[in-house]
Amino acid sequence: MSTQTTHTWRTATRLLHEARNRTPYSETSDSLFLTSGFVYDSAEQAAATFEGTIDHLQYSRYGNPTVDTLQERLALLEGAEACLATSTGMGAVSCALLSHLKAGDRIVASSALFGSTHWLLSTLLPSYGIETEMIDGRDDEAWDRALSRPTAAVLIETPSNPMLDVLDVQRIADRAHKAGAIFMVDNVFATPVGQRPLDFGADVVIYSCTKHLDGQGRVMGGAVLGSQKWVTEKLQPFARNTGNTLSPFNAWVLLKGLETLDLRARTMAHNAAVVADALATLPGIQRVIYPGRKDHPQAALVKKQMRDGGSMIAFDVVNGKKGAFACMNSFEIISISNNLGDARSLVTHPATTTHKKLTEEERAALRITDGSIRFSVGLEDPEDLISEVTRGAQAALAVGS
Numbered sequence: 001m002s003t004q005t006t007h008t009w010r011t012a013t014r015l016l017h018e019a020r021n022r023t024p025y026s027e028t029s030d031s032l033f034l035t036s037g038f039v040y041d042s043a044e045q046a047a048a049t050f051e052g053t054i055d056h057l058q059y060s061r062y063g064n065p066t067v068d069t070l071q072e073r074l075a076l077l078e079g080a081e082a083c084l085a086t087s088t089g090m091g092a093v094s095c096a097l098l099s100h101l102k103a104g105d106r107i108v109a110s111s112a113l114f115g116s117t118h119w120l121l122s123t124l125l126p127s128y129g130i131e132t133e134m135i136d137g138r139d140d141e142a143w144d145r146a147l148s149r150p151t152a153a154v155l156i157e158t159p160s161n162p163m164l165d166v167l168d169v170q171r172i173a174d175r176a177h178k179a180g181a182i183f184m185v186d187n188v189f190a191t192p193v194g195q196r197p198l199d200f201g202a203d204v205v206i207y208s209c210t211k212h213l214d215g216q217g218r219v220m221g222g223a224v225l226g227s228q229k230w231v232t233e234k235l236q237p238f239a240r241n242t243g244n245t246l247s248p249f250n251a252w253v254l255l256k257g258l259e260t261l262d263l264r265a266r267t268m269a270h271n272a273a274v275v276a277d278a279l280a281t282l283p284g285i286q287r288v289i290y291p292g293r294k295d296h297p298q299a300a301l302v303k304k305q306m307r308d309g310g311s312m313i314a315f316d317v318v319n320g321k322k323g324a325f326a327c328m329n330s331f332e333i334i335s336i337s338n339n340l341g342d343a344r345s346l347v348t349h350p351a352t353t354t355h356k357k358l359t360e361e362e363r364a365a366l367r368i369t370d371g372s373i374r375f376s377v378g379l380e381d382p383e384d385l386i387s388e389v390t391r392g393a394q395a396a397l398a399v400g401s
């Protein structure tokens with residue numbers, strides 16, 4: 001669906017008042033069309049619909065009003081011409097890659113990738129005859145080398161999972177375009193209200209809506225945003241014919257989530273900043289990585305391309321895996337879960353869960369240690385979270401004595 005706005009409203013307002021698509025019943029909330037199909041007034045109307053001479057809904061795998069409203073609102077929020085909603089975040093990543101690439105093509109990506117995305121690049125794409133190269137995304141010379149050959153696509157995540165590297169979207173966009181590549185950014189960690197990759201030259205933005213967009217642990221979903229031409233010609237036929245479709249119910253839940261996205265993202269980023277500063281003062285904590293802190297390796301870049309530091313922290317405790325497990329097991333409020341972006345604070349131990357499949361060398365290259373914990377900061381009172389991590393740090397210290 002194509003979208004345009006002439007409004008000058010700010011983000012929080014737009015999330016509530018753009019792309020309303022009210023039905024004749026004048027409902028306050030967004031309407032939910034929980035239907036798989038649509039009926040025609042006549043055989044002629046059905047024929048004309050399939051002919052493409054009239055605009056009529058056919059089948060929810062092709063289009064549904066609730067899903068369309070979500071797509072429209074996400075496109076307006078992102079500043080993109082078009083959006084396609086998918087069943088999950090991985091549905092979005094796989095659809096973006098597989099609809100664009102063909103055998104003989106080449107893709108270059110930063111190696112700090114979400115686990116399933118890493119599998120797509122390391123295992124699936126090569127089996128389809130697509131050449132993959134993964135490089136350290138922070139290394140300009142590595143980009144120059146990798147993009148000295150014609151390349152069909154470039155993919156990055158920033159901030160990256162789990163160690164929160166921040167990559168320069170503008171610099172990578174310039175290099176990608178010189179190599180003839182479409183440039184895709186997985187913007188899950190930053191959220192659409194925290195970072196706008198299209199403003200810095202990205203062509204495609206990808207989301208797992210499961211994370212902050214729902215943000216309340218309810219539904220899975222994904223979205224891909226880009227130019228109208230690319231979405232219509234590449235993405236849409238692929239998604240429609242392979243069945244990578246978002247349920248209208250999930251779309252409706254996500255629309256409710258979007259109403260509070262800006263509010264939640266701001267509060268979570270505030271809480272994360274307060275908790276990261278507290279963590280950095282605690283005995284038992286060896287390292288704190290938070291994009292909003294002055295000591296983040298790419299602090300200047302964070303200022304340039306992000307609104308705030310986001311809701312994710314990575315920290316290392318003393319005493320390796322034993323210390324990390326003791327710390328996590330001491331938590332009462334913070335739950336152990338590999339999800340993120342939720343209203344409730346969540347922690348995960350990447351070395352034994354999300355990044356277990358990597359070799360020790362690959363983990364070391366990403367700077368994931370046995371003591372590393374990824375912390376998705378939620379909406380609890382930050383003072384309570386500080387009490388939790390203080391107890392966690394003491395627990396990590398205690399296993400060494």
Ligand SMILES: *Cc1c(COP(=O)(O)O)cnc(C)c1O
Binds near residue numbers: 089114186208211222
């Ligand atoms: C969660 C996540 C995905 C995949 O999303 P799902 O909704 O779990 O399929 C992709 N990229 C990043 C960065 C993620 O955090």
